[in-house]
Amino acid sequence: MGHPDGQPVRRTQLNTELGGSSGARLARTVLDEVGLFLDDTVSTMRLWIERQSGLLPEGFRADVRAWLIVLLEGSARTKARSESTLYAYFGRVRPHLLAWSETRNQLREITENDVSQVLDALSGHQRAGTFTALRSLFQFAKRHRLIFADPTRRLSVGRAPRRVLQPMTDAKIAEVKRTAVTPEQRLVVALAAVYAMRASAIRHLTLGDIDLPSG
Structure with missing residues (x-):
């Protein structure tokens, strides 16, 4: 590459000469290990x-x-x-x-x-x-001494309120059951129900609701 001995090699120069080849990656590794690799690219x-x-x-x-x-x-x-x-x-x-x-x-x-x-x-x-x-x-x-005093040092807002998951209504549950028509869809609904349905609705789920494929 006609590069002076002992001078760092820039990434852009390697990219120009070797592109994205495995040789370029090996060259970067070796140069970095001996302290002669300079990454001059901007992310x-x-x-x-x-x-x-x-x-x-x-x-x-x-x-x-x-x-x-x-x-x-x-x-x-x-x-x-x-x-x-x-x-x-x-x-x-x-x-x-x-x-x-x-x-x-x-x-x-x-x-x-x-x-x-x-x-x-x-x-x-x-x-x-x-x-x-x-x-x-x-x-x-x-x-980094860019300011004299931190204006947030004595302030506090406590913890953010937790997001509460609301259970699905009976009407929403019925709508989902009508929409899920394939065995795979009904299985997904059944698994999701543990987190979304009320306990009483989960207790009343039957295998007929899920309609698992046989075998």
Whole structure:
């Protein structure tokens, strides 16, 4: 490849020269083991972070970008989080950052009262999820000395209420039984009934309702 001795080899260069061949994978492994492999590609999530943080007001942009990158890649003190967590956390904090930006110029200006007002306007899972995301952001900012004080430190919203599964009504049960006409469908309905039907309805289920195939 005409590469200078002792200089790292970039992934993009390997991809150009060797493509996706097994030789390219072997070369990456060997180069990585001797400390000469440099991954200069940008992941889809990194592009998403750059795009989304770039749409925030200037005073919040860099701090939120750094927070999202640590969530994505982890650090010496924290584990990497899933992509779905990044989407959820950013989705929770974004509208409040935009609202705060009308009177605040940067994260360090956000007060405990600002966060309390946001949480007081929410309830249930939305309130708990928003608090978790905001706490993650401000704990990161405090740890990296981007803010003087964590405005979420003394706040608590408790646990989110549990989602209660409601039993099916008799009318719904009858409708499902009419719809499930094949033996396979009726078997699925019978298995699901343990979680969805009232105990009295389950007790009255008969093999005729299930219509299991013979043999």
